[in-house]
Amino acid sequence: EPEVTQTPSHQVTQMGQEVILRCVPISNHLYFYWYRQILGQKVEFLVSFYNNEISEKSEIFDDQFSVERPDGSNFTLKIRSTKLEDSAMYFCASSITSGYNEQFFGPGTRLTVL
Amino acid sequence: QKEVEQNSGPLSVPEGAIASLNCTYSDRGSQSFFWYRQYSGKSPELIMSIYSNGDKEDGRFTAQLNKASQYVSLLIRDSQPSDSATYLCAVYNAGGTSYGKLTFGQGTILTVHP
Numbered sequence: 001e002p003e004v005t006q007t008p009s010h011q012v013t014q015m016g017q018e019v020i021l022r023c024v025p026i027s028n029h030l031y032f033y034w035y036r037q038i039l040g041q042k043v044e045f046l047v048s049f050y051n052n053e054i055s056e057k058s059e060i061f062d063d064q065f066s067v068e069r070p071d072g073s074n075f076t077l078k079i080r081s082t083k084l085e086d087s088a089m090y091f092c093a094s095s096i097t098s099g100y101n102e103q104f105f106g107p108g109t110r111l112t113v114l
Numbered sequence: 115q116k117e118v119e120q121n122s123g124p125l126s127v128p129e130g131a132i133a134s135l136n137c138t139y140s141d142r143g144s145q146s147f148f149w150y151r152q153y154s155g156k157s158p159e160l161i162m163s164i165y166s167n168g169d170k171e172d173g174r175f176t177a178q179l180n181k182a183s184q185y186v187s188l189l190i191r192d193s194q195p196s197d198s199a200t201y202l203c204a205v206y207n208a209g210g211t212s213y214g215k216l217t218f219g220q221g222t223i224l225t226v227h228p
Contacts, residue, residue, distance in 0.1 A: 031214050042221070043158060043202065048214035055213030091157050098214050100165060101146050101206045105157040
C-alpha cells in the first residue's frame with residue numbers, strides 16, 4: 001500500500017541553524033501539506049501546496065519557513081533560522097483532491113532545537 | 115476562531131465494550147470530518163471519514179455526523195487492547211479561502227483494559 005515517507009526521522013540542530021525536512025508524498029496525490037505537533041499539544045496546520053504554489057498557510061508559517069517541490073517526488077520544508085520553540089514533530093501529508101480531502105500522514109520528523 | 119473540541123477523557127473501557135468518542139466543531143461551513151488514530155510517538159492514521167449526516171460503518175467503527183448540532187462521534191464496538199490510542203477529530207471547510215487545512219481537536223485518550 002502506498003504511503004508517505006519522511007526523512008530524517010529525528011533531527012537535532014542548534015538554535016539559529018537551518019534545517020530541511022524531506023517528504024515523499026503518495027505518488028498520485030496532488031495536494032501536499034505540512035503539520036506540526038508540539039509534545040502534548042494539538043496537531044497544527046502549517047501550509048498546503050498545490051501545483052507548485054502555496055495554497056494556504058497558517059500564522060505559524062512565517063518568513064522563517066518555506067516549502068519547495070524540487071523534483072517530481074520530493075516535498076521539503078525549510079526552517080531558515082531555528083528557534084527553541086520550533087522543537088516539535090513535523091508531519092507531511094498528501095491527498096488526491098482538496099475536495100473530500102482525505103489526507104494521509106507520513107511518520108513524521110522529530111525536530112529538536114538545542 | 116474555528117475550534118474543534120473533543121470530550122476530555124481519558125476514556126477507559128473494558129475489552130469487548132463499546133467506546134464512544136465525541137467531537138463538536140464551531141465552523142458551521144465545515145463539510146468533511148475525519149477520525150484519526152494516533153499511537154504514542156507515531157503519526158495520525160486515518161480511520162474514518164464522513165461527509166453526510168447520519169451513520170457510516172466500517173468494520174468495528176461507526177462514525178456519526180449531525181451537522182445541525184455541529185457534532186460528530188466515533189463508536190468502536192468490541193473494543194480491543196490494540197485500540198488503546200489517542201483519537202483525533204479533524205474538520206475541513208472547503209469553502210472560502212481554505213485549501214486543505216484540517217483543524218484538529220486536542221484528542222481523546224482511549225484505554226481498553228483486558
